[in-house]
Amino acid sequence: MRNIRAQRRAVLLGIFAAWVVSAAFIAAGVLFQVRTGAFFGTPARATAFALSMAGLALVAGIGLAAASRHFLGPIDGGGPAAGSRLDLTLRYVTNTTEQTLAFSLAGVACLFADESLAQRLLPVMGVWFVIARAAFFLGYRIRPVLRAFGFAATFHPTIALLAVVLAQLLA
Template sequence: MTKKKGGVMDRRRKISIGAAAGVVWAFAVLAGAALFVTLPVFALMPTIMTAFLAPGLVMIAMVATLGNRRFLNEEIIDGGPLSGAAEIDRRVLVNTTEQLVLAMAVWPAAAVLLGPEGPGVILVLGVAFAVARLAFWAGYHMAPPLRAFGFAATFYPTVLVALWALWRVVV
């Protein structure tokens, strides 16, 4: 492994910086939600049911973009193997689906277990998820190491809210 520009070490450094920024984002999102967003307790169920709207809208954009790329490219219109931008869009969509399934498995329980902060936290998580996925998508198209921030900024808020909810159960 070399330290030359564009080498593996340089890419790892860029990915590490992006991932660290994503972790900082995760803490900021959760702290900001807990401190500044308060919803009434009766809003818990509507919030749980709508927290996934912003992520869903981003997924609609991803599916539509990939579909349009297929429609406009004679080589892939009939289901041929993807390459270039279409392959990147497919990878982003697959990872977004994985992240959203994880969020759907964690956020509703966290909303309940966090008590009064729960509704506001998952509402903010939904918006932050959408922003982070857009960053992941854009970063991947610009240069693959730049996707690290968007990945981490989507993944770590879900991990942290799960740990926070478990902490509330234990304490």
């Protein structure tokens, strides 16, 4: 029972840390872009960059799963052993697919709702998406409860983006 409490505390700490680090990274990135004028040309190009970054995180996972299956087995397409490198990589791919879909929908909605916001915010969020997915993957490999930071650092900014877009559309 004590172990479960410790794991829950670790997950909550990861979530809280993700909120703080995500907010700081995204705010600093947007501020940098505004101060330097380092935009991606058009809102559509900025959105394309952000969605490409999310796609990169997904493709990296698929490539790792293929390599793990080829070099570490089972190459016949059978299910991996629970907790194996392939099993954890496939879990990463599944979660990253879900996260990529949510982020992509939020990003496209942002582009349609507010091009200026999309141009400033989405490239930064795209870079953060890749960093957060890497943190999820590494955390999972080290100790599964450590994936909480990467999960929250991907999921909660996407929720915030959806909330901002919906608030603008409903205002």
